[in-house]
Amino acid sequence: MHFPAIDDFYQRFLFLLPFVANFRSDDRSFSYDDPDMWKFSYPKCGGLDQSPIAISNRKALPVALPPLEFGLYDDLFDNLVTITNNGHSVEFEVPATIYGVRPYVTGGLLVDCYEAEAVHFHWGSPKSKGSEHVLDGRRFDLEMHIVHRNNKYLTLREAETHNDGITVLAVLFKVVRTGPAFYQPGLSEVFSSLLHLGNFNSSYTLPEQLNLGSLLGNLDRGNFFTYKGSLTTPRCSPAVQWHVFADVLPISHRELPKFWQLRDQRRRPLLNNFRPLQSQENRPIFHRKPFLEQQLQEVIWL
Numbered sequence: 692m693h694f695p696a697i698d699d700f701y702q703r704f705l706f707l708l709p710f711v712a713n714f715r716s717d718d719r720s721f722s723y724d725d726p727d728m729w730k731f732s733y734p735k736c737g738g739l740d741q742s743p744i745a746i747s748n749r750k751a752l753p754v755a756l757p758p759l760e761f762g763l764y765d766d767l768f769d770n771l772v773t774i775t776n777n778g779h780s781v782e783f784e785v786p787a788t789i790y791g792v793r794p795y796v797t798g799g800l801l802v803d804c805y806e807a808e809a810v811h812f813h814w815g816s817p818k819s820k821g822s823e824h825v826l827d828g829r830r831f832d833l834e835m836h837i838v839h840r841n842n843k844y845l846t847l848r849e850a851e852t853h854n855d856g857i858t859v860l861a862v863l864f865k866v867v868r869t870g871p872a873f874y875q876p877g878l879s880e881v882f883s884s885l886l887h888l889g890n891f892n893s894s895y896t897l898p899e900q901l902n903l904g905s906l907l908g909n910l911d912r913g914n915f916f917t918y919k920g921s922l923t924t925p926r927c928s929p930a931v932q933w934h935v936f937a938d939v940l941p942i943s944h945r946e947l948p949k950f951w952q953l954r955d956q957r958r959r960p961l962l963n964n965f966r967p968l969q970s971q972e973n974r975p976i977f978h979r980k981p982f983l984e985q986q987l988q989e990v991i992w993l
């Protein structure tokens with residue numbers, strides 16, 4: 692017996708299944724075409740304390756904070772790093788170090804210890820710059836996020852639901868036209884891997900063992916802005932203590948275009964994967980300057 696209406700129903704349903712499954716499995720069903728619409732599916736995206744924001748050197752409050760401590764950042768991972776094109780960015784999970792635990796940060800305004808979980812990037816296009824944070828009115832070419840989970844919570848998903856759940860280190864990059872005038876071994880490895888990550892869901896395992904500190908190059912780790920904000924992708928949970936370094940790292944004009952060749956889930960170029968600026972509201976932005984540390988030391992010596 693044949694029931695055309697039912698057949699038709701099942702055909703439609705089967706056609707939709709992959710989308711339904713994808714929507715349910717995680718929160719990857721957002722698009723940078725319409726970030727203003729995120730709040731309709733993810734209410735926190737329309738809430739308070741959102742990121743990214745514009746940071747002004749002049750308006751930030753200088754504070755004499757202790758430095759951030761980078762635990763195990765310079766120790767090798769016990770496993771090779773596998774980078775994946777997830778359709779919104781390229782991302783890798785941070786492996787444990789040879790000591791069996793992941794690198795972590797503490798210090799500064801952080802009361803607890805935050806384990807490094809994952810690293811990903813935001814970028815623009817051949818026509819526009821694509822950092823998420825804007826510094827002194829300037830958007831940069833690329834922004835790297837190292838996402839850390841407060842180790843009193845077991846998973847990132849759990850950490851997201853707490854005010855003190857997550858800290859992110861953000862590094863801005865500026866394209867430079869010089870040759871190999873700078874040496875950034877970890878970053879070069881990551882940028883080279885992009886040629887293997889063109890399609891959605893493709894992965895590539897780096898051939899060399901890395902440590903997390905090598906992604907920071909020779910950045911001045913003592914000079915940063917810090918404020919309370921959110922994840923910049925859905926669910927936009929306001930659970931993040933942001934650390935945006937004032938120092939900007941170089942990226943070669945040969946490396947940056949490799950980001951523009953990546954493709955998303957719909958095989959379209961994966962470009963401009965940055966969220967628009969959010970309102971600062973009344974949030975204070977603190978600036979830890981290394982010279983304050985020096986001044987304090989001078990006071991102590993006197």
Ligand SMILES: [Zn+2]
Pocket residue numbers: 811812813836923
């Ligand atoms: Zn990010």
